[in-house]
Amino acid sequence: MTKYVYTFTEGDKDLKDLLGGKGANLAEMTNIGLPVPPGFTITTEACRHYLDHRTMPEGLDAEIEAHLVALEATLGRGLGQADDPLLVSVRSGAPFSMPGMMETVLNVGLNDDSVLGLATRGGDERFAWDSYRRLIQMFGRTVLDLDGALFEDVIDALKAEKGVTDDPDLDAADLRRLVARFKEIVAEQTGRPFPSDPREQMRQAIRAVFDSWNAPRAVLYRRRERIPADLGTAVTVCSMVFGNLGADSGTGVAFTRDPATGWPGVYGDYLQNAQGEDVVAGTRNTVPLAELATIDARSHAELMDIMDTLERHYRDLCDIEFTIERGRLWMLQTRVGKRTAAAAFRIAEQLVDQGMIGLDEAVQRVTGDQLAQLMFPRFDDRAVAGDDVHPLGHGMNASPGAAVGKAVFDSYTALKWSRSGERVILCRRETNPDDLEGMIAAEGILTSRGGKTSHAAVVARGMGKTCVCGAEELDIDTKNRRMSAPGGEVVEEGDVLSIDGTSGRVFLGEVPVVDSPVVRYFEGEIDPASDQADDLVRSVDRMMHYVDAARHLYVRANADTPEDAARARRMGAQGIGLCRTEHMFLGDRRRLVEHLILADTPEERRESLEALLPLQREDFDGILDAMDGLPVTVRLLDPPLHEFLPDITELSVRVAVAEARGESHENDLRVLQAVHRLHEQNPMLGLRGVRLGLVVPGLFTMQVRAIAEAAVDRIRAGGRPRPEIMIPLVGTVQELEIIREDALTVLRRVGEENGMELDLPVGTMIELPRAALTAGRIAENAAFFSFGTNDLTQTVWGFSRDDVEASFFSAYLEKGVFGVSPFESLDVDGVGRLIRIAVDEGRAARPDITLGVCGEHGGDPASVHFFHDVGLDYVSCSPFRIPVARLEAGRAAGRGPGHVH
Numbered sequence: 001m002t003k004y005v006y007t008f009t010e011g012d013k014d015l016k017d018l019l020g021g022k023g024a025n026l027a028e029m030t031n032i033g034l035p036v037p038p039g040f041t042i043t044t045e046a047c048r049h050y051l052d053h054r055t056m057p058e059g060l061d062a063e064i065e066a067h068l069v070a071l072e073a074t075l076g077r078g079l080g081q082a083d084d085p086l087l088v089s090v091r092s093g094a095p096f097s098m099p100g101m102m103e104t105v106l107n108v109g110l111n112d113d114s115v116l117g118l119a120t121r122g123g124d125e126r127f128a129w130d131s132y133r134r135l136i137q138m139f140g141r142t143v144l145d146l147d148g149a150l151f152e153d154v155i156d157a158l159k160a161e162k163g164v165t166d167d168p169d170l171d172a173a174d175l176r177r178l179v180a181r182f183k184e185i186v187a188e189q190t191g192r193p194f195p196s197d198p199r200e201q202m203r204q205a206i207r208a209v210f211d212s213w214n215a216p217r218a219v220l221y222r223r224r225e226r227i228p229a230d231l232g233t234a235v236t237v238c239s240m241v242f243g244n245l246g247a248d249s250g251t252g253v254a255f256t257r258d259p260a261t262g263w264p265g266v267y268g269d270y271l272q273n274a275q276g277e278d279v280v281a282g283t284r285n286t287v288p289l290a291e292l293a294t295i296d297a298r299s300h301a302e303l304m305d306i307m308d309t310l311e312r313h314y315r316d317l318c319d320i321e322f323t324i325e326r327g328r329l330w331m332l333q334t335r336v337g338k339r340t341a342a343a344a345f346r347i348a349e350q351l352v353d354q355g356m357i358g359l360d361e362a363v364q365r366v367t368g369d370q371l372a373q374l375m376f377p378r379f380d381d382r383a384v385a386g387d388d389v390h391p392l393g394h395g396m397n398a399s400p401g402a403a404v405g406k407a408v409f410d411s412y413t414a415l416k417w418s419r420s421g422e423r424v425i426l427c428r429r430e431t432n433p434d435d436l437e438g439m440i441a442a443e444g445i446l447t448s449r450g451g452k453t454s455h456a457a458v459v460a461r462g463m464g465k466t467c468v469c470g471a472e473e474l475d476i477d478t479k480n481r482r483m484s485a486p487g488g489e490v491v492e493e494g495d496v497l498s499i500d501g502t503s504g505r506v507f508l509g510e511v512p513v514v515d516s517p518v519v520r521y522f523e524g525e526i527d528p529a530s531d532q533a534d535d536l537v538r539s540v541d542r543m544m545h546y547v548d549a550a551r552h553l554y555v556r557a558n559a560d561t562p563e564d565a566a567r568a569r570r571m572g573a574q575g576i577g578l579c580r581t582e583h584m585f586l587g588d589r590r591r592l593v594e595h596l597i598l599a600d601t602p603e604e605r606r607e608s609l610e611a612l613l614p615l616q617r618e619d620f621d622g623i624l625d626a627m628d629g630l631p632v633t634v635r636l637l638d639p640p641l642h643e644f645l646p647d648i649t650e651l652s653v654r655v656a657v658a659e660a661r662g663e664s665h666e667n668d669l670r671v672l673q674a675v676h677r678l679h680e681q682n683p684m685l686g687l688r689g690v691r692l693g694l695v696v697p698g699l700f701t702m703q704v705r706a707i708a709e710a711a712v713d714r715i716r717a718g719g720r721p722r723p724e725i726m727i728p729l730v731g732t733v734q735e736l737e738i739i740r741e742d743a744l745t746v747l748r749r750v751g752e753e754n755g756m757e758l759d760l761p762v763g764t765m766i767e768l769p770r771a772a773l774t775a776g777r778i779a780e781n782a783a784f785f786s787f788g789t790n791d792l793t794q795t796v797w798g799f800s801r802d803d804v805e806a807s808f809f810s811a812y813l814e815k816g817v818f819g820v821s822p823f824e825s826l827d828v829d830g831v832g833r834l835i836r837i838a839v840d841e842g843r844a845a846r847p848d849i850t851l852g853v854c855g856e857h858g859g860d861p862a863s864v865h866f867f868h869d870v871g872l873d874y875v876s877c878s879p880f881r882i883p884v885a886r887l888e889a890g891r892a893a894g895r896g897p898g899h900v901h
């Protein structure tokens with residue numbers, strides 16, 4: 001028969017899936033001899049059965065009863081026993097932390113009789129009645145589904161009647177009256193009396209905790225956090241201990257080291273004569289844990305010992321909850337605690353130094369996201385601590401970074417001012433799709449409303465722009481273009497603001513920004529062995545050495561200038577995975593492209609191409625030089641041609657004005673005709689990529705020639721250029737065949753002209769579903785595949801990125817359709833599946849094919865793990881993300897297959 005109930009002496013910390021995080025860790029603490037109030041845990045398996053069948057699994061009731069009887073025997077008291085009651089808490093505990101999402105019922109076992117026993121044994125009548133009213137209130141809300149306000153209103157009315165404001169001002173008699181009234185409410189609302197049978201209370205509470213797995217807020221939370229919906233929650237039934245039995249009692253929370261900095265030392269808060277919920281409610285001020293040493297030296301010493309034991313045992317920072325009941329210490333919870341990015345690196349490093357863990361494990365204790373946080377520019381700490389800085393308030397740290405600029409209150413002004421070279425901070429109550437242009441123009445975004453999934457937060461993160469959102473204490477008055485802060489300051493349009501997206505703080509005036517030392521280290525400006533390197537730099541350096549040796553994936557950069565290429569190389573890039581060529585046709589060269597598009601005759605077209613050729617060659621020269629000896633994948637032109645032509649509206653106006661004035665406008669008119677001809681409803685799906693190569697004669701061959709000639713230049717200069725030619729947006733092998741033939745012809749010709757053999761790989765992007773599905777055929781004509789996961793995501797989902805991100809993505813995230821945008825983190829089930837198919841078929845057709853990815857997912861931690869699992873050769877990402885990709889590739893290699901998170 002299946003075992004559904006485990007006493008705390010039976011399980012251990014590795015049984016989280018079965019016992020939930022709480023149950024597993026309570027068992028672990030019990031088994032290493034820490035003082036845990038005895039109890040037992042009902043498994044997630046029982047919950048799953050209950051949720052599937054709407055009945056408890058067979059035998060569960062009897063198993064619970066047997067464990068309860070054993071618990072009663074251990075403690076020598078019966079559940080709800082009239083003269084000396086055992087009381088229990090019934091708590092939820094899922095395999096993943098879902099803070100505050102599910103239910104808990106405390107003080108189970110109290111009724112009209114046992115409340116008297118509790119009063120006598122505890123020697124405190126007020127405490128007993130307060131515990132009883134808390135039970136009915138909590139039971140009413142969570143088990144009987146009653147509106148919590150029904151109870152709160154009664155408490156408020158009583159306080160008003162007595163002329164007091166705080167709960168502690170209610171005495172035992174008041175609380176007894178509350179109990180009577182609460183029981184009436186239960187009877188009125190449910191048609192049944194409050195259950196006085198302690199075992200019945202427990203049974204109902206267990207069911208309610210199971211049911212709370214499917215409470216709407218829990219469902220939403222899981223959807224967002226991508227926690228599977230079918231795990232179920234465990235239920236722990238634990239004998240109650242009380243921190244509210246007088247001055248020699250209390251409750252607290254603590255960390256075994258500082259979760260903000262990672263430095264050793266114990267951190268925590270303690271609240272005398274209180275229960276856990278009083279600490280969380282924040283209605284009374286806690287004292288630092290150190291003060292417990294003077295309040296109760298013995299318990300304090302014992303607690304320090306326990307925390308030391310826990311750290312050694314878990315080999316990590318732990319957080320704990322504890323209660324002292326009349327001078328006796330009890331541990332109520334522990335888990336491996338959350339920490340900041342800096343703390344994560346420091347702790348991992350310290351644990352290695354202490355010999356507690358190896359480097360292999362240390363790199364699993366830090367994440368790419370944490371490394372990225374250490375790399376953002378930041379406000380100078382010394383300046384922030386100084387007197388010159390004027391804090392205004394703070395909101396949520398929605399998108400990290402440090403931004404300084406003039407306050408503007410609408411998008412139009414943001415755009416206008418930024419065009420004239422001003423840096424601006426866009427301040428809005430909340431943003432909507434109309435604000436997009438302003439957001440792009442701004443250095444940072446500040447809103448007074450909305451949380452971390454608000455439009456501002458989502459779009460800002462997508463753009464990598466600093467954002468502080470939901471700064472409710474700042475009153476943003478867009479109509480009058482000003483903002484007022486709680487300290488009375490008024491910020492007018494044009495006043496300078498500094499916003500810190502990493503901490504959520506907002507300052508008046510300009511706070512100096514510094515590069516993070518970690519970036520300076522990656523840039524080669526700080527030698528990790530020198531005095532300039534702080535402990536964080538040393539820790540990062542040590543981990544990077546380890547992961548670079550461990551990883552299977554190469555890491556390349558997306559870079560299209562010599563400067564970016566050089567920077568990427570300093571950051572550890574092993575080549576360029578995507579050199580986009582469209583930026584090379586902007587600025588002054590736009591004119592030449594315009595000529596190319598307007599060319600009426602082959603002669604005119606050739607002239608334009610000939611003018612472009614040397615310019616392109618120079619571009620490639622510089623990049624190949626910066627990446628000498630490493631592969632450089634150059635992608636032939638991808639975007640639709642109209643992107644190189646003037647804006648249709650501006651041009652139409654110019655033509656109309658010229659016409660009205662009777663001025664000459666011949667050229668504008670020609671361009672306008674071309675703009676109309678090239679105008680597309682869905683440019684993303686229009687004439688671009690390989691399609692351009694097929695219909696604009698000479699364009700791709702000019703580019704191939706420029707690449708080949710640049711390679712010749714580099715070879716002559718003694719270099720080792722390794723360019724590769726990449727064709728974008730291929731959907732069928734026929735497209736690729738034609739372009740590839742042309743390319744090979746050009747390569748041969750340039751080789752002959754220069755007396756050398758140019759054997760450059762020609763490959764393709766896989767960024768359309770059809771390409772992935774026919775990858776076997778395509779591989780026959782491609783030396784490499786590079787997955788363009790940006791376009792692949794767009795085309796798999798039918799999303800036009802520019803349109804959807806700004807319009808409805810925040811709603812999708814809010815509703816939990818996805819927890820993170822598929823443009824940020826690869827959609828493994830959909831896009832990932834196509835990639836798997838293409839990898840398998842590509843490798844089958846051409847075993848030596850090189851496989852990489854160059855969409856933005858190449859620098860996203862979770863996606864890097866997927867690319868490792870699926871067996872790609874490299875990931876390519878923006879220079880700044882390279883360290884992140886290196887770290888995650890190393891972590892993925894150390895973890896073995898199957899770990900996507």
Ligand code: PEP
Pocket residue numbers: 578580638767787788789790791792854855856
């Ligand atoms: C892609 O589609 O993933 C890609 C890298 O190309 P681009 O983003 O330039 O369309």
Ligand code: MG
Pocket residue numbers: 728767788790791
């Ligand atoms: Mg693309």
